[in-house]
Amino acid sequence: MKRILAVLAMVLVPASAFAVDGVVLISQATVIASGGFPYTITQPGSYRLSGNLTVPAGANGILIATDNVTIDLNGFAMVGSGVAGHGIVAGTDAPVQGYFNITVRNGTIETMGQDAIHLLGDNILVEYVRARNNVLSGIVVRSPGFVNPAPGMAPQRSLILRHNTIDHNGTYGFKTFGGLITENTVTACNPGIAVLAGGGVVAKNLVSDSSAGLILAPTVSYYGNTLTGNITNVLSGVNLGQNLCDTALCP
Numbered sequence: 001m002k003r004i005l006a007v008l009a010m011v012l013v014p015a016s017a018f019a020v021d022g023v024v025l026i027s028q029a030t031v032i033a034s035g036g037f038p039y040t041i042t043q044p045g046s047y048r049l050s051g052n053l054t055v056p057a058g059a060n061g062i063l064i065a066t067d068n069v070t071i072d073l074n075g076f077a078m079v080g081s082g083v084a085g086h087g088i089v090a091g092t093d094a095p096v097q098g099y100f101n102i103t104v105r106n107g108t109i110e111t112m113g114q115d116a117i118h119l120l121g122d123n124i125l126v127e128y129v130r131a132r133n134n135v136l137s138g139i140v141v142r143s144p145g146f147v148n149p150a151p152g153m154a155p156q157r158s159l160i161l162r163h164n165t166i167d168h169n170g171t172y173g174f175k176t177f178g179g180l181i182t183e184n185t186v187t188a189c190n191p192g193i194a195v196l197a198g199g200g201v202v203a204k205n206l207v208s209d210s211s212a213g214l215i216l217a218p219t220v221s222y223y224g225n226t227l228t229g230n231i232t233n234v235l236s237g238v239n240l241g242q243n244l245c246d247t248a249l250c251p
Helices: 002-012 028-033
Strands: 024-026 039-041 045-049 062-064 069-072 077-079 088-090 099-110 117-132 137-142 159-162 165-167 172-176 180-182 185-187 193-197 201-203 206-208 212-216 221-223 226-228 232-235
Touching: 024 028, 062 069, 088 099, 137 159, 159 172, 185 193, 206 212
Parallel strands: 024 045, 039 062, 045 069, 062 088, 069 099, 077 099, 088 117, 099 117, 117 159, 117 165, 137 172, 159 180, 165 185, 172 193, 180 201, 185 206, 193 212, 201 221, 206 226, 212 232
Antiparallel strands: 117 137
């Protein structure tokens, strides 16, 4: 009887271990045990890396398929092969599906073949993430069904991207529909755009050495940013002041 109970306990234990505080732990071993990449999240809750993840070519790292998810990278790195695949992805365009109340924080996502983070939805927070050397973009947050940010097209109302370091990504550093982009460092986005925003506020960022610094919809406010070494520093937007373009205030 004891042996039967022990076997049943082993079968019922999920592939992901749980921390003492109820957070689901994710490691390379638990991903492989759950069926491989992408590691798919279908239950709301908190998830935390317990080690670095190495993502194979053509695969996404983590797929979010539910609302109300927090992912703590916990200081670890998710490393891709540079061939296809996003680091963390949520939502789809066909069928149109977005997710809400998503938080990603505190770690590195690098050398993914597409974007480090690509989220479709709203009520999103991304903070203290380093996205580097990804083939396409650092952080993309958009409304499902719309590829490019544009005024009047289902803007995000509750979106915060703060304290992130975005460097050496190919297409975009940030690409968003709205919300607040603040206190980030975005550098060396070549031949792309450091910040493309279709709505919201862009404030107190350091943007440097990119083909284009801030490319903003006409309604986007920006203030307190430092832009240096970009081929084009700012295009459009509402200048609320204290923006430095190289050695002078932005016009």
